[in-house]
Amino acid sequence: MRRAYEEAGGRIAWSTPVTGVDPWPDGVRVRVAGGGETRAAHVIAADGPRSAVRRSLGTPLTGTTSGTDFVVVDVADAARPLPPERVFHYRHPGVGGRNVLLVPFRGGWRVDLQCADEKEAADFADDTAGWVAGVLPGHEVTWVSRYRFHQRVAERFVDDHHRVLLAGEAAHLFPPFGARGMNSGIVDAVAAVDAVADGDVGSYDRDRRAAAWQNCRAAGAACAHLLxxxxxxxxxxxxxxxxxxxxxxxxxxxxxxxxxxxxxxxxx
Ligand SMILES: Cc1cc2nc3c(=O)[nH]c(=O)nc-3n(C[C@H](O)[C@H](O)[C@H](O)COP(=O)(O)OP(=O)(O)OC[C@H]3O[C@@H](n4cnc5c(N)ncnc54)[C@H](O)[C@@H]3O)c2cc1C
Known part of the structure; x- marks a missing residue:
């Protein structure tokens, strides 16, 4: 992708955090750290969940955050890999009766452990050796993190002048169950480019916001079913x-x- 972008004349400005945007009817000024700025006809902002662009537009995220905490662990495949099958264990005896989701990926597995609260999740994240062996014996832990379910969508995906378009987690946060975060972010990016090319940025706001709420509801339904x-x-x-x-x-x-x-x- 990077090579294709550069061959098409695109330029990447590494290590240049955007601090904000100022849209007006004919374009956008993009402010960057250190006091510099650049100008553009449109901006597609894919700067993630803490989006500086979204904040500078003053656009809030609406929705809810679950009180349940999860520990997420990646493990490498064992010497004899298991069949690649997504498995949800209700009340797994190997982790004191907690729910566990196992998702295979190339070369390993992702293990999601549902904990009662932040403290419990911190304890399980600090000491993975014992409980991971209870779920997937003989698998080496390669990465550990914690997360909380968010079901939040930006109030608007575009600014008043239709010059700035929010995409991916700058625009929406879903629970990871259902593989909707990155997948829908890619659809956002394609739709944003098409909307700018077609001169119909309003349709991007309408269509992708509706899709985001649909994704939120589906991911929320999965949570309700499991929890x-x-x-x-x-x-x-x-x-x-x-x-x-x-x-x-x-x-x-x-x-x-x-x-x-x-x-x-x-x-x-
Ligand atoms: C445990 C877990 C499992 C998941 N599994 C899946 C899955 O199986 N399938 C799926 O589709 N999704 C999955 N997701 C969700 C997916 O990871 C995210 O939705 C996706 O990575 C979001 O991409 P993004 O580009 O919008 O944001 P990010 O990946 O956060 O990228 C934002 C980028 O913007 C840059 N940036 C931030 N601020 C600035 C700034 N001020 N100026 C310039 N650059 C900036 C950052 O450095 C970063 O490179 C999972 C998430 C979790 C937590």
């Missing part, structure tokens, strides 16, 4: 777990949250 926060949800989950060994639809329902494809045919 079972209400008594009725917990009863349904427990009942399905009891029935699953004898009645396949119950197992299928337990595995039905929109958190991504199982990657291979599963017998429930």
């Amino acid at each position: 079972a926060r209400t008594r009725a949800d917990r009863l349904r989950q427990r009942g399905a777990a009891l029935l699953a060994p004898f009645w396949e639809p119950a197992g299928r329902w337990l595995d039905s949250a929109p958190f991504g494809p199982p990657l291979r045919k599963v017998r429930y």
Whole structure:
């Protein structure tokens, strides 16, 4: 991508943080650290969740943040790799009855552990050796982090003059279940370029904001299914777990949250 961009005449300014933008009817002034500035007809801002561009436009993110904390760990494949299959464990006995999601990627696995709160997540993140072995024995930990579910979308994806377009996590934050963050960011980027080329920036705001809310709802539905926060949800989950060994639809329902494809045919 970088080579294609440079061959098309694009220039990359490394180590030059943007501090803000000033849009006006005919263009945008982009301010950078150290007092410099540059001018552009349009700006597509993909500067991530703490977007300086979004802040300088004064555009808030609306939505919610979950109180549940997760530890996320990458492990390298064992000497004999396991079949690549996304697996969600409800109340895994190897981690004291906590929920665990296992997602394979090339050369390893991602392990998401659901914790009760920030303190518990910090403790599990500090000491991965014991519990990771309880879930994926014989796998070496290569990376550890923590996160919280955000379901937040910018109030507007464009400025009043239709000169600045927010894309990716500058515009929206979703829970990682369902692989929607980067995937939708790529669609944003393509749609933003098309909108600028077509001279219809308003359609970008309308269409990509609607898509972001749809993604938020889908990712939120996955969380609700997995976390079972209400008594009725917990009863349904427990009942399905009891029935699953004898009645396949119950197992299928337990595995039905929109958190991504199982990657291979599963017998429930
Ligand atoms: C545990 C986890 C698992 C995930 N799994 C998936 C998945 O399987 N599939 C999926 O689609 N998504 C996934 N996501 C989400 C995905 O990682 C993000 O949605 C995606 O990386 C966001 O990309 P972005 O380019 O919008 O923002 P970022 O990746 O944050 O990139 C922003 C860039 O802007 C730069 N920048 C920041 N501020 C400035 C500034 N002021 N000036 C100039 N540059 C600046 C940063 O240096 C950075 O390079 C996952 C997220 C997590 C936490």
